Amino acid sequence: MSDEDQNKVIDGRAVAKKVEAEVKAGVEELKSEKGITPGLATILVGDDPASKMYVRLKHKACDRVGIYAEDHPLPESTTQEELLDLIKTLNAREDIHGILLQLPLPGQLNEQEAMNAIDPAKDADGFHPFNMGQLLIGIEELVPCTPKGVIRALEEYNIDIQGKHAVIVGHSNVVGKPMAAMLVNRNATVSVCHVFTEDTSKFTKEADILVVATGVKHLIKEDMVKEGAVIFDVGISEENGKVYGDVDFENVIKKAALVTPVPGGVGPMTISILMQHVLMAAQKTA
Amino acid sequence: MSDEDQNKVIDGRAVAKKVEAEVKAGVEELKSEKGITPGLATILVGDDPASKMYVRLKHKACDRVGIYAEDHPLPESTTQEELLDLIKTLNAREDIHGILLQLPLPGQLNEQEAMNAIDPAKDADGFHPFNMGQLLIGIEELVPCTPKGVIRALEEYNIDIQGKHAVIVGHSNVVGKPMAAMLVNRNATVSVCHVFTEDTSKFTKEADILVVATGVKHLIKEDMVKEGAVIFDVGISEENGKVYGDVDFENVIKKAALVTPVPGGVGPMTISILMQHVLMAAQKTA
Numbered sequence: 265m266s267d268e269d270q271n272k273v274i275d276g277r278a279v280a281k282k283v284e285a286e287v288k289a290g291v292e293e294l295k296s297e298k299g300i301t302p303g304l305a306t307i308l309v310g311d312d313p314a315s316k317m318y319v320r321l322k323h324k325a326c327d328r329v330g331i332y333a334e335d336h337p338l339p340e341s342t343t344q345e346e347l348l349d350l351i352k353t354l355n356a357r358e359d360i361h362g363i364l365l366q367l368p369l370p371g372q373l374n375e376q377e378a379m380n381a382i383d384p385a386k387d388a389d390g391f392h393p394f395n396m397g398q399l400l401i402g403i404e405e406l407v408p409c410t411p412k413g414v415i416r417a418l419e420e421y422n423i424d425i426q427g428k429h430a431v432i433v434g435h436s437n438v439v440g441k442p443m444a445a446m447l448v449n450r451n452a453t454v455s456v457c458h459v460f461t462e463d464t465s466k467f468t469k470e471a472d473i474l475v476v477a478t479g480v481k482h483l484i485k486e487d488m489v490k491e492g493a494v495i496f497d498v499g500i501s502e503e504n505g506k507v508y509g510d511v512d513f514e515n516v517i518k519k520a521a522l523v524t525p526v527p528g529g530v531g532p533m534t535i536s537i538l539m540q541h542v543l544m545a546a547q548k549t550a
Numbered sequence: 551m552s553d554e555d556q557n558k559v560i561d562g563r564a565v566a567k568k569v570e571a572e573v574k575a576g577v578e579e580l581k582s583e584k585g586i587t588p589g590l591a592t593i594l595v596g597d598d599p600a601s602k603m604y605v606r607l608k609h610k611a612c613d614r615v616g617i618y619a620e621d622h623p624l625p626e627s628t629t630q631e632e633l634l635d636l637i638k639t640l641n642a643r644e645d646i647h648g649i650l651l652q653l654p655l656p657g658q659l660n661e662q663e664a665m666n667a668i669d670p671a672k673d674a675d676g677f678h679p680f681n682m683g684q685l686l687i688g689i690e691e692l693v694p695c696t697p698k699g700v701i702r703a704l705e706e707y708n709i710d711i712q713g714k715h716a717v718i719v720g721h722s723n724v725v726g727k728p729m730a731a732m733l734v735n736r737n738a739t740v741s742v743c744h745v746f747t748e749d750t751s752k753f754t755k756e757a758d759i760l761v762v763a764t765g766v767k768h769l770i771k772e773d774m775v776k777e778g779a780v781i782f783d784v785g786i787s788e789e790n791g792k793v794y795g796d797v798d799f800e801n802v803i804k805k806a807a808l809v810t811p812v813p814g815g816v817g818p819m820t821i822s823i824l825m826q827h828v829l830m831a832a833q834k835t836a
Binding site for chain 2: 376391392393394395396397398399400401402403426427429435437441442444445448451452453454455456457458460461462467
């Protein structure tokens with residue numbers, strides 16, 4: 265990669281570090297001034313290796329910023345009632361300010377019911393319908409972490425949002441839909457594309473800000489992006505032990521103004537926002 | 551208007567009549583089978599003539615479909631506590647299944663707090679954050695009535711949504727944002743434009759389905775729409791005692807496949823959906 269292109273890489277790890285430093289300072293202040301240590305409880309059902317890794321990464325981040333973290337590993341055979349009982353217990357605990365239910369859950373469990381059972385005030389992931397609804401109407405408190413990380417990166421890199429054409433590829437509940445809501449809240453003109461879109465490239469070519477979250481390896485090629493676009497690659501897929509983003513990074517970067525790499529882009533930012541949420545939730549109880 | 555153009559008018563009153571007939575049948579069934587009469591309580595604070603008229607129209611609709619309706623007029627000087635007390639009382643009443651807080655409220659009152667106080671299960675208008683969040687993640691139960699009316703009209707006129715480019719002009723919490731969510735949920739490619747959009751006509755010209763909700767008289771001209779577009783005019787503005795939509799209806803209709811008039815378009819559909827919601831809420835308690 266040329267030096268010039270190197271300067272176009274959005275450094276997700278650096279953004280995350282900055283967020284974590286802020287969280288760490290906030291945690292210390294809350295401890296010293298109110299005697300409150302923010303606490304996160306994670307719930308991991310079953311033995312999925314990827315889920316285990318994600319939970320481990322989140323616990324490590326808690327350690328870095330001074331958040332108390334405990335894991336509740338449940339067996340693959342857990343019943344809905346057992347899961348709901350645990351959530352109820354965690355909802356009631358004063359030392360736990362954030363609850364994170366690692367998804368996906370085994371097939372016998374009702375994900376939506378479980379997520380709805382989490383106290384919205386402790387909903388570290390921001391997936392509870394109450395928090396999603398607040399987001400839709402412009403009240404952003406606990407909101408999905410990945411799109412919020414994207415917003416933070418836009419701010420860090422001084423990218424204007426208002427009046428810009430933001431195009432989102434992918435309409436998941438976790439990324440695409442909340443991302444669209446956040447960008448609309450900031451007065452971007454927002455287009456949402458997905459697998460049913462007739463000609464996605466027609467939209468991506470017009471995007472000032474492009475967020476791609478499909479899980480399709482290198483879906484976005486150089487000829488599909490606008491000169492000077494700011495691009496966030498949220499997708500991740502694995503092939504022969506190597507991870508790929510949704511963006512053909514090596515080529516797209518020649519045309520883009522800024523683009524996130526995979527890995528080292530959106531992933532670290534997401535976890536740092538999760539830390540921020542646990543602190544926010546704890547501050548609200550002070 | 552030519553006969554040909556006459557056939558392109560979306561008859562909002564006819565759609566509303568059909569919805570109301572279904573609601574009426576549902577109400578009768580609920581009465582005879584479960585002994586439950588659906589009940590709507592409206593809350594009207596102050597003396598705004600337009601608000602009074604809207605409440606009156608809603609009560610009339612209740613009469614037509616057999617829903618019990620009662621109004622709670624409160625003085626302009628009502629305090630937040632008094633309003634919240636009334637909502638609490640209505641939340642607890644078994645004979646009231648839907649609660650409608652007529653907006654806007656006088657300046658001393660906190661609208662959002664009042665809306666959040668309504669039991670989401672009785673939220674006839676679909677504005678509660680919990681219901682908005684359900685909508686965003688694809689669970690449409692009680693949702694904002696105007697966009698739901700638009701969806702119903704699309705169904706009645708057999709307009710495919712999936713894969714179509716739907717453009718929404720206006721990003722209000724009441725129409726634009728929930729409309730976008732509903733269309734994304736149905737796999738349309740959705741673009742949201744608004745007052746900060748640089749070139750709205752670039753988007754509207756590409757719209758298969760166009761929903762306009764800005765309150766700007768005749769914002770959408772013939773040269774801004776695509777041949778064969780299906781157009782919903784949600785806007786309403788008054789000038790010298792005459793009401794106007796956001797669409798220059800007389801001219802736009804020449805190019806459109808279908809378009810709603812103002813009045814007689816989206817308005818009646820909205821009220822019929824409100825009736826549907828009260829029935830749905832009552833059915834859930836059976």
